[in-house]
Every structure is written in structure tokens, then in C-alpha cells.
Amino acid sequence: MTEDDHGFIARRLLRGASSATLATAAEGQPFASLVTPAVLPDLTVLLLLSDLSEHTRHLKAEPRCSLLAQGVPENANPQTAPRVTITGLAEPAPAELKPRWLARHPYAAFYADFGDFRLWRIRPAAALLVAGFARATRLRQADLLPDAAAVAALAAAEAGIIGHVNEDHADALAAIATGLLGQQPGEWRMTGVDPDGCDLVAGEVVARLDWPAPVADAGGVRVELVAATRRAREMNRLNSEG
Known part of the structure; x- marks a missing residue:
């Protein structure tokens, strides 16, 4: 891997994230929340969301969203942390994908089958990779997705x-x-x-x-x-x- 493999770097950050920040919007008002993603081999992001949560209500009305995942800072400055933001459309995902999400979050087995929880997915459309302080690269879908x-x-x-x-x-x-x-x-x-x-x-x-x-x-x-x-x-x- 070289420093020019931006898509690979972005995918590794996304796949390695046990938590991420989901950004949604309601009537023009942005809203950010903590979510726990699992990433399929094709880079589709799975989220297990409660119907009672604010972000789920937002996605049902406006599926456009973004997701921020970040790594560990190089030093005391948080801006040195590598991070990637993906944009895309959220939609309900087939329930048969839930075992894949649970494999990434086994601690959630006790609540994953609660009646208000549903599986959602985001197919990345584009991304912004910040590999560290002042090192930003915009990625088209073709540059981001795996072969x-x-x-x-x-x-x-x-x-x-x-x-x-x-x-x-x-x-x-x-x-x-x-x-x-x-x-x-x-x-x-x-x-x-x-x-x-x-x-x-x-x-x-x-x-x-x-x-x-x-x-x-x-x-x-x-x-x-x-x-x-x-x-x-x-x-x-x-x-x-x-």
C-alpha cells in the first residue's frame, strides 16, 4: 500500500470502526448521533436502529445521510486522527443480514431482536478522506468501492x-x-x-x-x-x- 491508495485507506477506516457518527436532517435541521456500523464486503454499511430513535424518524422522511468514522490520532491533537465521511441513501435492509451485523457487535445479541429494532443499510455514493491534519481527499464512488x-x-x-x-x-x-x-x-x-x-x-x-x-x-x-x-x-x- 502507498499513500496514494486513498480508497483502500478509507475502506480500512470504515471497516475497522466499531462506532461512527450518523448525520441526518429533519426539516433542514442537521442532527448527529452515535451508531454502531458493520460493513459488508462490498462496503455497504449496516446499522441496527430503533424505530424510537430520532435518527430513524429522520431517515424515514429523508434518506440522504452521511456517516463519519475515525481512527486514532497521531498525537495529542485530535485533528491528526484519520477519518472518512461517506454520503449515501439509507434504506431498510433484509433481516437475513442481521447475523452479519451481530458478528461485528456480538454484545448486542440480547437486544437485537427487540420489536422496535430494524436493520438499515447505506450504500456509499462518495466520500471525503482526511488521512491526517490538512490531508483531505475527495473520493468518487468508483475510487472508494472495492473491486x-x-x-x-x-x-x-x-x-x-x-x-x-x-x-x-x-x-x-x-x-x-x-x-x-x-x-x-x-x-x-x-x-x-x-x-x-x-x-x-x-x-x-x-x-x-x-x-x-x-x-x-x-x-x-x-x-x-x-x-x-x-x-x-x-x-x-x-x-x-x-
Whole structure:
């Protein structure tokens, strides 16, 4: 990855966000609220929203919205935090996508089936990436979205990848979680994979492993997981010795 891969940088920020700020409007009055997104491989954003919330009432009347996700600041200045704002139209999403959202937010299982909660989705139309202080780049949809062929290839292979890794390489996932992602030991498993990385979960804790560059197929995922496992085991070895 180079600094010019703005779409990839933006996607990684969006996919890695456990929370984000949703901006809606009612009769011309802007309104911002905290939401918890989950991102599909094609970059569609899923939100589980209550019918009782202010932002849901806004979206039912005016589906145009934006979503802000941000990373960690480089220093004490909050303006150094990388962030991405996407714009798009919100619409109700099929209920069968809820397991995908819950895989990103397992702690929400106890309320996700409450009668007032519905799944919504936003398909990004454009974005503004701020990679740090005074580093802004506008992205068209074509520059933002992942390669469609890669999304399709991994969608076809995802169940096999997840089943194989969880059954045969749980030790590698545990090493990656502790050695590369700064997580505590646990029964780590993979819950999703996409062209930009994969999601790992242990109990209610979710961690994101980003690929260093987008991958195109299952072979690319295998290469990145093998490399990540080697780095993680070396990191764990050094930590145990130091």
C-alpha cells in the first residue's frame, strides 16, 4: 500500500470502526448521533436502529445521510486522527443480514431482536478522506468501492475460508490476536473476510486484521494469513523473552 491508495485507506477506516457518527436532517435541521456500523464486503454499511430513535424518524422522511468514522490520532491533537465521511441513501435492509451485523457487535445479541429494532443499510455514493491534519481527499464512488470481482470471488469462498481457518488454525488466529492486534488470549475465531482484511472475535471482543494491500481471491487471503501468523508468532516470542 502507498499513500496514494486513498480508497483502500478509507475502506480500512470504515471497516475497522466499531462506532461512527450518523448525520441526518429533519426539516433542514442537521442532527448527529452515535451508531454502531458493520460493513459488508462490498462496503455497504449496516446499522441496527430503533424505530424510537430520532435518527430513524429522520431517515424515514429523508434518506440522504452521511456517516463519519475515525481512527486514532497521531498525537495529542485530535485533528491528526484519520477519518472518512461517506454520503449515501439509507434504506431498510433484509433481516437475513442481521447475523452479519451481530458478528461485528456480538454484545448486542440480547437486544437485537427487540420489536422496535430494524436493520438499515447505506450504500456509499462518495466520500471525503482526511488521512491526517490538512490531508483531505475527495473520493468518487468508483475510487472508494472495492473491486467487484474480488468481492464476488471472496463471497463464493468465504464460508470455506472461515470453516477451514477456525477448525484447523485456531492457534494461528490466537497468535495474530495477541501478537499483532494487542488483544488478550482467548478462543479467537474468524467471522468474516473481505478484500481489505478479516474480522476476529473472542466472546464479545472483536478485532480487525487489515491486509497490507487489497486481495483478489482466496489465495490472496491465504498468503496474508500465513504472513500475519509468522509476524505474530515472532512478536509473541520477543515479548515472552523481553
